Amino acid sequence: MNNSTQPTPDTIDTNCQENVDKNRALYIFYSSVVVLEFILGLLLNITVIHLFIFKLKFWKSKTIDIFLFNLVLADILLLIGLPVKAYNFQQCSEEKVVCKVQLFLQFINRGASIAFLTVISIYRYFSVVHPGKRKVLRILKLSPQISVFIWVLLGILTIPAMLQSFIRCNSSEKDELTTIVLLREIVFFTQIFIPFFVLVYCSIRIIKRLKQKSVGDKTKLWRAMFLVTSVVLVFAVCFLPYAFTRVVQLKISGLVMKEEKVTVVKLFDGLLCLSYLNCLLDPILYCLSSSKFKKLYISMYLPFLLEKEQPESSEDTADD
Template sequence: MEIEDISNDSDIKCQENIDHNRALYIFFSSVVVVEFILGLLLNITVIHLFVFKIKFWKSKTIDIFLFNLVLADILLLIGLPVKAYNFQQCSENKFVCKVQLFLQFLNRGASIAFLTVISIYRYFSVVHPGRRKVIRILKHSPQISIFIWVLLAVLTIPAMMQSFIRCNTKESDDEDLSPVVILREIVFFTQIYIPFLVLVYCSIRIVQRLRSQKSIGDKTKLRKAMFLVATVVLVFAICFLPYAITRAVQLRMGLVMKEEKVAVVKLYDAFICLSYLNCLLDPILYCLSSGKFKKLYISIYLPFLMEKEQQEELDDTADD
């Protein structure tokens, strides 16, 4: 009975908080719905290409990693309608909540992991092409992909066993630092900060190699690799760093004034919405990673752009 009363009090407080910030959370919910619709459309068209046109299982190493990346994004998008609903409501189905959180933790981690592996593969291919052993290991893309999924699932499952985890972050109750909470936070910060540092290092090394390269052909290849890795770093900086930094601030705010804490919770929810933007930006990265993929995508889904480009080429030829 006591547990039930505590739960009811928590829901009453949460509902009061929602009523006080109704417009803000309706806006957050609308942003998530837009990201869900656009992200699902983009990623379904991409996965259609990988399966029916490119046939990724017969293609290069990079295509298998890219397929797993788009798969992670689609699985992450599946949980967004629940997230949009929870931004407006306090009542939660615990099973649905935990499934949504599992999808969020697992697939965001997988998306980050595959982005990082793709960048590392590009880095070794253009900066250290002589290290054939490393490149050979990275070419075992099916085995690496399975390992990433299994590892992330193992690290995610224990965090879902904790009963206090809520789909709503608007109710800013403090959490005891139990071993499960510590594990969850270690996994959360590790899967964001370490890949970001790896990507920054890859970008710096590619730039250094580009400056020392004299061959025009090699410079073109290096510029393409540098552009790709730098774009991934930018995606991280926009989508994940504000989210992770605000989470770190949240964990440090156990003794601050309640008004300040509520403000940080709102900011954290805003950056959660921003983090889902990753699912929209990833399809752009697929095009950047392969000129062939870009042409194939445009020819099938945006043929009017292809016709316009071809017409411009004909006009240029006629002028000459």
């Protein structure tokens, strides 16, 4: 297909269906992974958000609880679109309205998930490394206002990308490079790479500060260091390979063999499935890592594990 021509739903559906038919077993596997992520992620996130609303009353709680609530909410809204993605992997449905809704959910809620993850890391950074900077901490404690600002900003950045006459749901075709497409890709890469560097910087500084502050309590130190490091590793595993593959996909030209294009598309779709794993791991890393929240969660949903739980200190340096 000539890249100078805007793809139509019919041609995209044909090329997508041809790709899926040739790799039926692989795309059934991708679809199964997405369905599994949807089921497990939705169950975990819904139970966590239930505790935030009815037990912790997050709006009356600490600043970080409001950010955590919005992080979990973003993950739930992202998970809602996964059944459509799973169906897409098998049937290549390109119904225009469904396509745009699914992409809107994917763009805005993945962006919100990453944004709140980043804000939480920045808040912890100033709380641990620079507790004396009261002006910055007072700003960060305006968590309701900051949360609203993040959602509005992401909505503004996402809506223009949905205004194209047609926007693809599958990875098998390349969009014509227009201003809208360029804006969409800039937003995509900005919301992955900049937060990653922020996370790495904040994590390194937090770990250094915790080592200086911790005297004798090695268990608490290692637990806090493990949490901070795990956040960076999960982000790197879920999003960086996906983003780098997207770079390769965008650079593919007409000189590249069709088989090589198909290989990149298959890899991109697989890494896209991996990126959804973030929705499953966020509640574990950010909510269940807190001793207080973990005990509340187990008492509510897994009471049979209570006898096995050992008493832990209620203080959690990395989580406050």
